[in-house]
Amino acid sequence: MKKVLALSLVLSGSLFAANNLFEITPQVGGTFHIDNDRYKDSADLSYGLKFASRVAPSVLVELGYDRADTAKGSEPRQSTDINRYYVNLVKEFEVWDKTDIYILGGFGYEDLRHNFQNMDDDFFGQYGVGLRHELAEYLHLKTEVRHLASFDGRSDVIAMVGFSIPFGTYTQPEPEPTPASAPALSHIHQFSVQFPFDSTNIAPEYNAEIADFAEYMKQNPNQTAIINGHTDSTGSAVYNQKLSERRATAVKEKIIEEGVAPERLESKGYGATQPVATNATSEGRKQNRRVEAEVYTK
Incomplete structure (x- = not known):
């Protein structure tokens, strides 16, 4: 399956069905704390909003905000809300009609409402993979999974689903005409x-x-x-x-x-x-x- 997916990405890397210039994506999902003994082994409700701008036929830059409510620590009466602000570069690959897979990578800042167990506000890096399906011209379903690594050693997996609202039309800049050589x-x-x-x-x-x-x-x-x-x-x-x-x-x-x-x-x-x-x-x-x-x- 991995070989089939990789081949599909290679063969279709220059194709993409969507040509929207901008999109707004409200999303909801969960944050899963992994390799981290400072949180309970549970999922926290997460939700957020992303705004993206297309900078190439299959590349977007997105700004995002996520919030995880009442993330519980490993000790009783320890909990905090987490606010995340980030920017990602997204590369899309069309693999089926009206459906594409995308990969993303970026960085951001995590703001904890309460600090405990040496956890503090800090920067993080993240990468992930997602899927977009065009339900209608102005409504796309998006699901994605991201791995977030905080600079203080914490590690989370974030799974989200959302509905993207595309608008505007992306047009590629016309190449400069090559001046005809004079006879x-x-x-x-x-x-x-x-x-x-x-x-x-x-x-x-x-x-x-x-x-x-x-x-x-x-x-x-x-x-x-x-x-x-x-x-x-x-x-x-x-x-x-x-x-x-x-x-x-x-x-x-x-x-x-x-x-x-x-x-x-x-x-x-x-x-x-x-x-x-x-x-x-x-x-x-x-x-x-x-x-x-x-x-x-x-």
């Missing part, structure tokens, strides 16, 4: 396309070159391109900007006609702002009326 520049293709003055017409003699570039793009689907248009300095800056944009768009559309997906291409114009030759000569101005392709690898 890396592969190379710059310099088209030999030369435009007539004040024109965006592409002469037929350049069709083969554009078709070759389109074929390269189709054979390298992980690459994109920005088609950049440029002009010489003749005319106004505003006009040259528009002209360079139209020239880049003309080449881009020609590439698309050859079968390259439009979303892989972008066009930009730079007017006369990036000359590669002097604008003082006709030959230099001819070189500046150009189109380039910046090719990027995703």
Whole structure:
């Protein structure tokens, strides 16, 4: 049975039916004094209240209060009430539909109304195991057994049953999106396309070159391109900007006609702002009326 239970916990450790953010659990049960000759060998009525907050899909932090009424000592006329205040970390494992097993561990402080036989208020540690069953959406049955070890040497077993009232909805924080890496520049293709003055017409003699570039793009689907248009300095800056944009768009559309997906291409114009030759000569101005392709690898 222990092997079956352990296997169930391992296989289902990442699952849990409840997704409440908070819960309040009133509970009642008994405190059993063990390995302790300062109490009578009997059970004391115990009751209490717990408040828990979910901090992970199957993990809660709970604050609790227990009271044991009239715990009797080993000598006549010795008795005391015990108040316990504690915090636990709870880990849940779903093992059946609407039912889970949980383990807990924590520490607290025990306040005795009357001290006797060298027993005094003291801190304690505890651990335990429990079971939760979802009776309804907002009502869960919880039973648990805890072993409490006081720092002064006393040892108790506490068995409780209660009804948990869940509320709120736990939502996991969305993971930070991984920023997409920027495409890396592969190379710059310099088209030999030369435009007539004040024109965006592409002469037929350049069709083969554009078709070759389109074929390269189709054979390298992980690459994109920005088609950049440029002009010489003749005319106004505003006009040259528009002209360079139209020239880049003309080449881009020609590439698309050859079968390259439009979303892989972008066009930009730079007017006369990036000359590669002097604008003082006709030959230099001819070189500046150009189109380039910046090719990027995703």
